[in-house]
Amino acid sequence: MIFGLSIVFVLTSILTVAGALAAALLKNLVHCALSLTVTFAGLALLYLQLDAQFAGFSQILVYIGAVAILVVFAILLTRGAGVPEYRNFSSSWLAGLAIAAGVFALLAWAVIKSLPASAASSAAPQVSVQQIGLALMSNYVLPLEIVAVLLTVALIGAVIVAMPESQKSKTESAQGGGK
Amino acid sequence: MTPLAAFLIVAALVFAIGLAISLTRRNAILVLIGIELMLNAANLNLIAFWRFGPHPEALTGMMFAIFSIAVAAAEAAVGLGLVIAYHRHKKTTDLDAMTRMKG
Amino acid sequence: MIQDLPLNGATQFVDSSVSIVVRMLWLIPAIPMVAAGLIALLKQPLKKTAAGLAIGGLSISLILALSAFVHVLTAWRANGPVREVVNFNWIDLGATHLQLGWMLDPLAAIMLVMVTFVGLLIFIYSTGYMAHDENFTRFFCFLSLFAGGMLGVLIANSLLLLFMCWEIVGLTSYLLIGFWYHKPSAAAAAKKAFLTTRVGDVFFLLGIVWLYAQTGTLLFYNSGAGAMEPAALATLLSQPAAWGLTAATAIGLLIFAGAAGKSGQLPLHVWLPDAMEGPTPVSALIHAATMVAAGVYLVARVYPLMSAGAAAGGSTVSLTVIAWVGALTALFGALVAVAQNDIKRILAYSTISQLGYMMVGLAVGGVAVGMFHLITHAFFKALLFLGAGSVIHGCHEEQDIRRMGGLRKPMRATFITYSVGMLALSGFPIFFSGFWSKDAIIGAAHNWPISKGPFVLLLIGALLTAFYMTRQVIYVFFGTWRGDNHTHAHESPRVMTAPLAILAVFAIGLGALGTPAWPWFTSFIENKSLALDLQGFSEPGLLPLMFFAVLLVFLGLGAGWWLYGAKPVQYAEQEDVLETVSPTIFGWLAHRLYFDELYEGTVLRWYAALAWLSDWLDRRVWGGIVATVSNSFRDLGFTDKTVDSQWIDGAFDKGCEELVTGGGVLAWLQAGRAPIYLRLLGLGILLLAVIGLAVGAATGQVRL
Numbered sequence: 001m002i003f004g005l006s007i008v009f010v011l012t013s014i015l016t017v018a019g020a021l022a023a024a025l026l027k028n029l030v031h032c033a034l035s036l037t038v039t040f041a042g043l044a045l046l047y048l049q050l051d052a053q054f055a056g057f058s059q060i061l062v063y064i065g066a067v068a069i070l071v072v073f074a075i076l077l078t079r080g081a082g083v084p085e086y087r088n089f090s091s092s093w094l095a096g097l098a099i100a101a102g103v104f105a106l107l108a109w110a111v112i113k114s115l116p117a118s119a120a121s122s123a124a125p126q127v128s129v130q131q132i133g134l135a136l137m138s139n140y141v142l143p144l145e146i147v148a149v150l151l152t153v154a155l156i157g158a159v160i161v162a163m164p165e166s167q168k169s170k171t172e173s174a175q176g177g178g179k
Numbered sequence: 180m181t182p183l184a185a186f187l188i189v190a191a192l193v194f195a196i197g198l199a200i201s202l203t204r205r206n207a208i209l210v211l212i213g214i215e216l217m218l219n220a221a222n223l224n225l226i227a228f229w230r231f232g233p234h235p236e237a238l239t240g241m242m243f244a245i246f247s248i249a250v251a252a253a254e255a256a257v258g259l260g261l262v263i264a265y266h267r268h269k270k271t272t273d274l275d276a277m278t279r280m281k282g
Numbered sequence: 283m284i285q286d287l288p289l290n291g292a293t294q295f296v297d298s299s300v301s302i303v304v305r306m307l308w309l310i311p312a313i314p315m316v317a318a319g320l321i322a323l324l325k326q327p328l329k330k331t332a333a334g335l336a337i338g339g340l341s342i343s344l345i346l347a348l349s350a351f352v353h354v355l356t357a358w359r360a361n362g363p364v365r366e367v368v369n370f371n372w373i374d375l376g377a378t379h380l381q382l383g384w385m386l387d388p389l390a391a392i393m394l395v396m397v398t399f400v401g402l403l404i405f406i407y408s409t410g411y412m413a414h415d416e417n418f419t420r421f422f423c424f425l426s427l428f429a430g431g432m433l434g435v436l437i438a439n440s441l442l443l444l445f446m447c448w449e450i451v452g453l454t455s456y457l458l459i460g461f462w463y464h465k466p467s468a469a470a471a472a473k474k475a476f477l478t479t480r481v482g483d484v485f486f487l488l489g490i491v492w493l494y495a496q497t498g499t500l501l502f503y504n505s506g507a508g509a510m511e512p513a514a515l516a517t518l519l520s521q522p523a524a525w526g527l528t529a530a531t532a533i534g535l536l537i538f539a540g541a542a543g544k545s546g547q548l549p550l551h552v553w554l555p556d557a558m559e560g561p562t563p564v565s566a567l568i569h570a571a572t573m574v575a576a577g578v579y580l581v582a583r584v585y586p587l588m589s590a591g592a593a594a595g596g597s598t599v600s601l602t603v604i605a606w607v608g609a610l611t612a613l614f615g616a617l618v619a620v621a622q623n624d625i626k627r628i629l630a631y632s633t634i635s636q637l638g639y640m641m642v643g644l645a646v647g648g649v650a651v652g653m654f655h656l657i658t659h660a661f662f663k664a665l666l667f668l669g670a671g672s673v674i675h676g677c678h679e680e681q682d683i684r685r686m687g688g689l690r691k692p693m694r695a696t697f698i699t700y701s702v703g704m705l706a707l708s709g710f711p712i713f714f715s716g717f718w719s720k721d722a723i724i725g726a727a728h729n730w731p732i733s734k735g736p737f738v739l740l741l742i743g744a745l746l747t748a749f750y751m752t753r754q755v756i757y758v759f760f761g762t763w764r765g766d767n768h769t770h771a772h773e774s775p776r777v778m779t780a781p782l783a784i785l786a787v788f789a790i791g792l793g794a795l796g797t798p799a800w801p802w803f804t805s806f807i808e809n810k811s812l813a814l815d816l817q818g819f820s821e822p823g824l825l826p827l828m829f830f831a832v833l834l835v836f837l838g839l840g841a842g843w844w845l846y847g848a849k850p851v852q853y854a855e856q857e858d859v860l861e862t863v864s865p866t867i868f869g870w871l872a873h874r875l876y877f878d879e880l881y882e883g884t885v886l887r888w889y890a891a892l893a894w895l896s897d898w899l900d901r902r903v904w905g906g907i908v909a910t911v912s913n914s915f916r917d918l919g920f921t922d923k924t925v926d927s928q929w930i931d932g933a934f935d936k937g938c939e940e941l942v943t944g945g946g947v948l949a950w951l952q953a954g955r956a957p958i959y960l961r962l963l964g965l966g967i968l969l970l971a972v973i974g975l976a977v978g979a980a981t982g983q984v985r986l
Contacts, residue, residue, distance in 0.1 A: 005185050013189045020196040020216055029206060036212050039193070043219050046186070050230040055222075055244050062248050067215060067255045074208055074259040078266040089203050091275065096202025096957070099964040104195030106971055111187045125235035132245075135238050143242075147249050154253035162260035164267070202961050210960070278954035 009049055016042030027088050029075045037068040051124045054132055186227035194220035207262045207272045211255060218251040303353040304366040304386045307437055310346050310394060311447070314339045315430030321423040332419035333409045336426040340402050343433060347394035354391040355806075364388055364809050367439050367503050381501055383439035388806050389582060389653060393436045396657055400571045400664050401429050403781040407668055408563040410777035411675060415561075421461060425567070428454035432572050436579065441490050441500040441509070444580070448486075448544070451576060452479050455568050459560040471556035478553040482543015489536030496521055496529055502583065510586040519591045527599060534588045534600035538581060538607075545577025545637045548611045552877055554634055558626040562671030565626060570633055570663035575656050578640045582649045597732050601645040608641030609727075609736035614875065616746035620753070620860065621871035625670045625683050628754050631874075632707065633663060635743060639723050642736050647726025650804040654796045655719035657803075661792060662706035662716055665785035669700035672774040672782065673758060680765055683757040690759040692771045697759050699782040704755050706789040708748035708839065711832045715793035720744065721831055722796060728827055744831060745838045752842025760847060798824065 019039035023032045040063040047056035136144050197216030200209055222244045229240020266272055317339030321332045357364045369383030405425060412421050431450030438444035453476075460472025494500050497514040499507060506513060521529035541547075546554040557569050568574070581588065581604065588600045597605075615635025622628045636659050644652030674681055676693050690697045706716035724744065727737040763771070773779070795803045804810070845860070860868050870876070 005182060009182070009185065013185070016189065017192055017196070020193050023209075023212055023216070024196055024200045024204070029208065032209060032212060036215070039216065040219065043193075043223060046189070046223060047226055050186070050226050052226045052230065052241055052244070055226055055241055055248075058245060058248055059219075059222075062252050063215075063219070067252055070255060070259055071208065071212060071215075074211075074263055077263055078208065078272050088205060092958075092961075093203035096961050096964075097199055099202060099961055099968060100195045100199035102968050103198055103964065104191055106968065106975075107191035107194065108188055110975070111184055111191065115181055115184045115187075125230070127235075127238065127241065132238065132241070135242060140242050140246075143246055147246055151249065151253050154257050158256040158260035161257065162263045198964060202957065202964055205957075210956075274956050277956055 006049075009046075012042050012045040012049065016046065029079075030072065033068060033071045033075055036071065037064055040064045040068060051127070054127065054129060181231075183227055183231040187224060190220045190223040190227065193223070205274055207265070207274050207277070208259070210274060211258045211262070214258070215251060215255060218247065222247050301353065301366060303350050304368055304384075306346070307350060307368070307384050307386055310343045310350070310398075310437065311430045311433035313342050313346075313430075314426045314433065318423050318427035318430060321419055321426060324419050326416065326419050329413075329418040332422040333405075336422040336429075337402065337405050337409075339426055340398060340405055340429055343429070344395075344398035344402055347391075347398045347433075350386055351391040351395045354386060354388055358388065358806060358809060365503065367505075369439060369501055369504055378498065380442070381440060381499070381504070382443045383501055383504070384437040384443070385439035385503060386437065388809065389579075389649065390436050392653075392657065392803075392806070393579060394433065396660055397429070397432055397436060397572050400660055400785075401432075401567060403784060404563050404567045404571075404664065404668065407566075407671070407778050407781045408561075410775050411563055411671055412561060417461070421458075421561070424454050424457045424461070425563075428458065428568065428573070432576065435576050439502050439504075439508075441493065441502070441584075444583070445486065445490060448540075448576065448580075449483070451573050452476065452483070452544070455479075455557075455573055458564040458568060459557045461560055461564065465559065468559040471553070471559040475553035475557050478550050479543040482540045482550050485536045486540025486543075489533045489540070492529065492536065493518075493533050496533075510584065515586060515590040518587070528591065530587060530590045531599045534584065534598075535603060537584055537587075538600065538604055541577035541580045542607065543577070544580075545574050545641070546611075546634045547577075547607050547638065547641060548614055549877070551611065551615075551634050552881060555627050555630040555874070558624070558630050562626070562667060562674060565630070566664045566667035566671065569630065570667050571660035574633060574637055575640075575660060578637065578644065578652060578656050581641065581644050582653055585644065585649050588645075597645070597730070602732055605642050605645035605727075605730070605732070605736050608638040608643075608645060609739040610638070611635065612638030612642065612743040613739045613746075614638075616743040616750065618871050618874050619750045620746060621868050623684055623872075624681050625673060625686075625754065625758065626667070626681060628683075628750060629663070629666055629670060632666075632747065632750070635747065636663070636707070639720060639740065639743070642727055642740060643723035646730040646736065647723060648808075650807040651722050651726050653807060654803045655723055658706070658715040658719040658789070658792050658796075661785050662703045662714075662789040665699060665703035665782060665789055666707065668778070668782055668785065669696050669703060672696045672778050673700075673771075675774050675778070676771045677765060683754060685765040686758045686771075687761040687764045688759070689763075689771050693759075693773045695773060695779045696782065699779070699786040700759070701755065702786040702789050704751045708751050709744055709831065709835045710839075711828075711835070713790055713793070715789055715791070715796075717832075717835075718793040718796045721828055724831055725824065725827055728823070741831070741834060745834045748835045748838025749842045752839050753846050756842065756846040 016039055019035045019037075019042055022035035023039065026032045026035060040059065044056045044059040044064070047053075047059055194217050197213045197220060200213030200216065202213075204210065204213070225240045225244045225247065229235055229238075229244075232240065262272060265277065269276070271277075314336070317335045321335050324332055354364055365385060365387035367383060367385045369381050371379040372382045373380040405422075408421065408425065412418055415421065428451060431447045431454060434447030435444055435451060438447060456472045456476040459475050460469050462468045463472075490500065493509055497509050497517055499509050499514065501508045502510045504511070508514065515530065518530035518533065519528050523529050523532035527535075543550040554569060554574070558565055560568075588604070589598055591598055612635045615631045615633070615638060619628050619631035619635065622631060636655070640652045640655050640659070642652075643655050673686065673689060673693065673696060676689070676696070677686055680686065702714070706714040709717045709720045711717045724737065724740050727740050728734070730736065765771075873879070
């Protein structure tokens, strides 16, 4: 127990943060994507420690199994010939870093300031999938349906946006493009 | 430090890193990765507060987080589709070069 | 002689339930109008079709008119009601309706037969006369339309319907007089006819409106509610107009003004002689037999109104005026006819004179007396006109009688029929219808209690009528041929002489209907019983008057023969005998007593001055005002434009340039650089959060 926190927690949090930092700093995009995957895994472990098994496993399924793969696909599809020539960091990256640091400072200060010194740990809630299912179908049926529609729309929209254009408009845009 | 505070600090850290990625990296896909990280940090906040909150049996936090996961996945799909479409036109994903909305 | 007639025209007729003949009566004018419409659609070369349609249409109308006549005849014989009326609502005026209607009574029946029969004969004559005219179809279209309008006037039971058909008749008269519109004289004559009758029609319309205002109806007979029925007449008699006259008198005089225009009474007669510019069949049909008779018919129709309020054996103001106007017209026409040299113009003035006779007959003797002369006149005047047309045709369009002569031999049939007409017009005794009808009028004038003036004028007129007709016949048919030596007169074709023969038969035979011994006509019109009564001749004063009138006729014939026949005129330019006797008077008569010149100098000059003044006002005054306004607007616009382009636009352009420069500065912000936006976004949220916390802490909502 370090500082009243379990070892597992410390290790997983270090893993998560390291993965995030790696995503921020690596040059190769695919490495960034893979470190993102590590971050997702660490977060899933954190969920498991918080007794949110369903959330953890759905995190693994959705984020690692779909979003990370999607990101990898996108990177591979948008690769030019070889590694891009431009620098990794945009101009005036310091401003962005400063803002991010400011946000972290604000959040950390708020957390530390507002929470009591000792925490009363409550009992671990026993959440079964059946309970979640019942909740989804009763209390949360409206968000469920809306999210279903949202996913359909996003699916169709993503397909349309990424769809290759027809030959005619492609030649038009090739001639008219480059402005 | 209470476990809750620890989780929240971790979440804040991940959030800040994700924000830094979005604001400083030059590649458009990395911006989207940063956004995903931010969303995940928010999810972690939600689950932490759910676990250490007054009524965990109400499943509110968990539900919120699950829906957030779904929405984030949809948003990632669309966003990456946009980047791919732009790349098809301009053969670049350099955010600094995406100035067609200029003027 | 004629029985002493009740002058107030007491209604002896009873409106009855309507028979099929009367219900179908509207077909009589409608069929020729439809024929006119169809002919109007034809192309010019289709002459046979046009003539066929017109003649066919009028023949059907003739058959229908004969059946209507027989219907009335049987009703009269059976002592049943003889007037049948069909009225219908035309326009809904809210509380009331404007009604139209048609009627059938003895007067209408006999007029229908006369008009359709004479019209049919003239139509047939026209196919020969106009055969070489290129506008043949147009002629028959107008003729047919005229026939429809005239028949409409005859059967109208409403003053409004009568007026509408009256206008159709006037229009077609204009179209037909000006048929050869290329000739300026014909166009001018048509215009003159239309305008002169228009003057009469304006007064007529005023009378109609006044009548409607006073009585609320324009129907003649309407089961007691009509304008010619006692209730309405009583209303009109009780309403005073100006100068001590009653409304009945005033309306009667206004309506007579319309009749005077159409029937060529003094002073609205000036159009009739000029109307001879039209083709001869037109003159025969319109200006002898039918249209000019429409005015007389109108007076006969409104006779109850004209004679309302008369004491027994007396007369009314309206009738007195009509009698005097008619008598003066009769004398005037006869005087002027003596000095005319155009064959048709003599007949035109003769018509004016005879129309005066008819008006006098109506005024002093009642409806039957005037209408009998109208019927007989229609036949023999049409005969005379068609005969004149035959003469003109035979002399190759020559119309001056001084250039004719000796046509007795080459144009036998025309000569015989023309002589019959001439003797009928002159009033040759016993055998010719004109004698009976004219003598009836003279007799009634003699018995008129108001004045003997018309009687005297009519006698002089009778003398002159015989005189000028003899003069004309001698000039045309006797003596030697004074025309162009190279042209020879020839007889007209059968299609033209056959109608002449038929009309001649009627000119003789119709006299039998009006003798005092057997007054069929009077009894028929006035729905009285009829009996052959030779005692009718022994009425006091009848036979002496007849002998005196016959004496005057022979005097006229003899004078004409003595002056013109004994020493025949040798050559065309020879002066007229009367001219040598008294050149000034002859000159006045030849110039038609200078009526046209009088109108030219007074009315027309005033009218021209008014027109000139209106034009001057329009161009100078109103035009000047308009021009000033428009010029000021134009200058205003110019000033506006200068201000706009120089100052406002200049200022605006300068402002825009500044704006563009300023925009360039702001455009830097819109560089489209996404990372910068994101950073700004993040910064903004951070600042908001900090501010929110600070404020919350300050207000105590956030525990720090």
